[in-house]
Amino acid sequence: MPRQREQQSTGEQSTEAPGDLGVRAPSAVRRSPLRALRPWRLLPTPTGTPFTFGYGVVLAVLSVVVAYADPALVHELHQGSSTDVAHLVRTPGLVLVGSALWIAGGLLSPYALALLFVLTALERRIGGARTAGVFLLGHIGATLATEVPIGVAVLVGHLPASSLHRLDYGVSFGVAASIGALAGLLGPWLRWPVLALFGWLLLTNLLAFTDPMTDWGHLIALTIGIGTWPLVRRWRNGRARVAAA
Template structure:
């Protein structure tokens, strides 16, 4: 049978005629939360409850500056961004002949991949095709910063290089084989190819695996739809195929980066 609180008897007069204090009434029913003495709601001068001067908890949690890299929070993205800023300045202000020579020597075309793959594969990721005003430069900042804050710098660098290298090979090796088979002219082996877009696409695919489903799938669908639109428009079919491959490679890293996020949260 449930217990209930009952009030004590009414005040009874003392021999001197003054009322005697009533018995102490229990503060609340069993199971009811009790308000602490320091939690009383503030009131204004008119006796009405005053509005709290503190901002809402959701607003206090907003930190927009975490969208951008920092030397302590995201050292890999911050350092890589600084390096890309330098190469972008070189591409913008250096002599055009020098810039063209640098781009040619960093190109991951078939001819360079055959001669010096270990040199051109990382060197090609030092340049932003289209400069710092391109869409991929903004994606680079936001996507890699978000990925590194969740899974750490080493895994972020690994995902970026994984997508950059494998997507490059997946698009250039068929070109080389087609040139050997006589299906493409020899000039196809010297196609200028450099930039960070494959690595960014792989990083976005990886980041999607760390987001909530209601954000993950719309992000992937919109991004893939844009890539398919470029592919069907035949603007640059080989690069468009490389972007789709890179996104798939990023999705393939979900088990690894999810373990990385759990390990980082446990630190």
Template sequence: MPRQRGTGAAVSAPATAPAPASAPPRRWWLLLPTPAGTPFTFGYTVLLAVTSVLAAVAGPHLMHAVYQGSSTDVAHLLRAPSVVLPASALWIAGGVLSPYALAFVLVLTALERRVGGAYAAGVFLAGHVLATLATEVPVGLAVLFGHLPGSSLHRLDYGISFGVAASVGALAGLLNPWLRVPLLALVTGLLLDALLAFADPMTDWGHLIALAIGVASWPLLRRRVRPEKSRAAH
């Protein structure tokens, strides 16, 4: 450093104030599925969008027949379980504007970013299949023993809501406690309120069972959580 003549004291260059740290960018797109980051959710979302468009443009009589053919009621489960179980998950009850459609996109995207597509798909399918069987098998037994009429074997049952409920339960276990507890409390409260309304008790029980299936997956999924940096890279 040059010295100032006549004082013998060293002159330091004025210190520059550190630049204020910029806030990390808000990656809102991580809330939405992408082909590279969340291929399972992205592909399934595209498929549901296509079937929703078909349901919107097709006539009501045709769609009623399609829904009947995709229904996971007892009669169909006895005849062709390998057909109706996947077919029933191709449709969104209430359409693409249903709350379950939005929940599907946000929850499955968040879950897949944390544990990968295979485990996210496994949770969704476990909720869909096991909750369906847990609600329809008692109906079949009740009809067999004369507690319900035979028409109960043909109740219309389709949609993605059981898989979504299981995914919500699974995702809650991967969140911080201050997010986990309110989320579970809110979702459980909504499901219990629907059950107490007794409008569709079998389906409402199925939602609670699916939520419990998701919660039961916590020990497995917590060992599969991706590092934060790996998730952000997508």
């Protein structure tokens, strides 16, 4: 057994136990803090987060169109995608999807930036299709929860008929739900500050009473996202088991 004697004479030991990475490659453990944090994973990529990347590209292109197109055309596009009661009655599927293709306030608005980072973080944890499902659940659920009462109020005479044509579009409901869902996958030391800060911002906007229906929609969407915690945690744990296997 010359090979074994050679290893013993040089003080080397064979440590090929499955899964024992710390003994054979100690340099892999002692990484720089920057490499351990991997800040580039905060941004979407075509392969790592295809849903967020593709959706972000579509939103960016349409935002450029809004910035440079004729204002009358832009207003017509927004009006045709509005999730007001009149459009929801006539073409519900078209406007529920179409309204999520526009960013109110442009690419540098707070909800646009939140969409980029929040959807990226959520997709890396639960996958693209499920992230899209959470986003749409908040977008559609909060839209119906705010527009249906308007329709009922018009029917009973508490609001004028013009309320049926309220301009309503944007990604903010879906983003609010995604923030609520992502909070459930964070550690407690980050989860509760995120929810407290975002909830405080939403309540501040609601108390300002500039657009109460939209502000109520944001709170409803956040609640919808929080309600998905058992589901998104199950999805996250399932992906972790598959990756470990």
